[in-house]
């Protein structure tokens with residue numbers, strides 16, 4: 001029987017960081033991942049070349065190799081849509097398939113966590129981990145780190161369309177042009193920062209596993225953990241199902257760390273008897289700890305507002321993409337596919353903002369499918385001519401949903417209900433965001449008019465009526481194994497599962513409330529912090 005000091009479940013953003021940092025201290029570690037390797041095989045370039053990810057996401061035949069394939073349950077307040085819940089199922093997890101935007105969030109987010117029962121997670125507490133995980137192209141300073149595993153740089157070569165958006169947003173919204181939104185203040189507009197080198201995605205697996213491999217960090221792929229093995233109230237290992245359906249147990253001498261993500265972690269805890277007692281009994285699962293696992297699911301939402309602009313340059317056609325990718329294969333980092341499709345971002349205030357900006361704006365050289373990506377009737381791409389989209393993004397949703405088991409079968413997908421737009425204020429913020437984007441982009445550069453949602457929806461009430469069809473998930477689910485100190489908590493501030501020894505959760509699922517920005521860097525930070533906590 002295989003055994004290690006620590007068994008880490010899930011080689012995603014957080015899991016790679018925890019496993020690496022524990023192994024660096026000399027501990028034996030087995031990292032168990034349900035997906036395949038990302039550094040071998042004929043498809044590896046699709047994950048390495050930054051711009052290739054757009055091809056993966058728009059080609060179902062390719063996406064199925066790297067994605068769990070989840071969809072939400074029908075969303076009552078979002079036109080009953082089953083909205084895709086894309087999650088990386090590959091080494092690196094979602095950091096291998098994401099948009100590479102590197103954003104820490106607002107410093108107040110972490111102070112709020114600390115005030116909400118998460119002692120040790122204030123901004124001052126988490127800053128050292130954020131600095132340690134990165135290699136920032138600008139070098140180390142009071143806020144940024146150098147020499148860490150994840151390379152971070154600004155997107156270069158911005159199109160004129162993006163520059164026009166940035167200038168108009170700063171002047172019309174009265175916010176500063178920022179040099180670094182991951183430094184002292186987030187409020188303003190700036191080029192995006194990417195977890196990438198020119199031509200190379202810096203997923204968690206690339207930074208923590210492949211760049212400087214450690215012999216005593218054993219990585220198992222194509223191995224799905226079906227439950228945490230408990231002896232009384234102590235976790236002693238995990239049960240793993242191999243590619244051919246074979247089952248075996250891997251023992252953990254010291255601890256099991258679950259880093260299976262905001263859907264995988266609650267599902268695995270529930271399969272192991274840790275979750276809402278009534279729900280577990282419905283599925284015939286013996287209750288080991290009655291905890292609110294799977295509650296508090298929340299996610300960011302955006303609405304693409306797209307404009308026809310020749311200055312956005314890129315053409316969403318297969319030939320254009322094939323040429324761009326071919327060029328990257330021979331000269332990495334030399335063309336548009338060596339970077340991201342996202343160009344600029346910003347954090348601004350709607351009338352609903354409290355003490356921090358509550359709307360993220362994101363620009364990319366791309367026109368989005370209309371009305372959405374999951375509709376059978378979607379027009380994709382709506383134009384083969386160049387265009388720019390600006391996303392007003394709801395970063396502090398008030399709606400809360402759940403993750404539940406559909407079955408006690410560990411290979412069955414969980415029931416994911418983000419309850420999008422359940423709280424009316426979430427729609428109000430998005431509608432105001434659309435209005436702001438239209439004001440910013442009015443007459444900018446060579447803007448030839450709005451393609452989507454379209455000027456036919458200029459009336460506010462009309463736009464409110466169709467909004468449920470136009471919202472997209474940013475794929476930032478969090479909160480389902482909430483960290484805290486009260487009855488809402490699943491893990492304590494030390495990330496230990498309450499009532500169970502030798503078991504921690506470390507990934508986006510522990511966030512008590514979502515941060516104001518993209519969630520990859522914070523998830524890696526949680527992995528780093530978990531390793532710190534185990535040491536102390």
Ligand SMILES: Cc1cc2nc3c(=O)[nH]c(=O)nc-3n(C[C@H](O)[C@H](O)[C@H](O)COP(=O)(O)OP(=O)(O)OC[C@H]3O[C@@H](n4cnc5c(N)ncnc54)[C@H](O)[C@@H]3O)c2cc1C
Pocket residue numbers: 009010011012013014015032033034035086087088089090091092093094095097098099100101102103223224225226259260261262264265268474475476477506507508509518519520521523
């Ligand atoms: C399409 C997309 C675009 C995104 N764009 C951005 C972006 O540009 N910037 C940003 O900051 N964030 C982005 N995100 C979000 C960000 O990537 C995630 O928040 C982050 O990766 C979450 O990290 P995690 O460690 O919680 O989970 P994950 O990285 O998802 O890792 C979980 C891992 O656990 C594995 N796993 C699950 N269950 C089991 C099991 N039972 N047994 C074994 N292994 C298991 C999974 O296969 C996966 O590898 C995006 C996400 C997606 C999907």
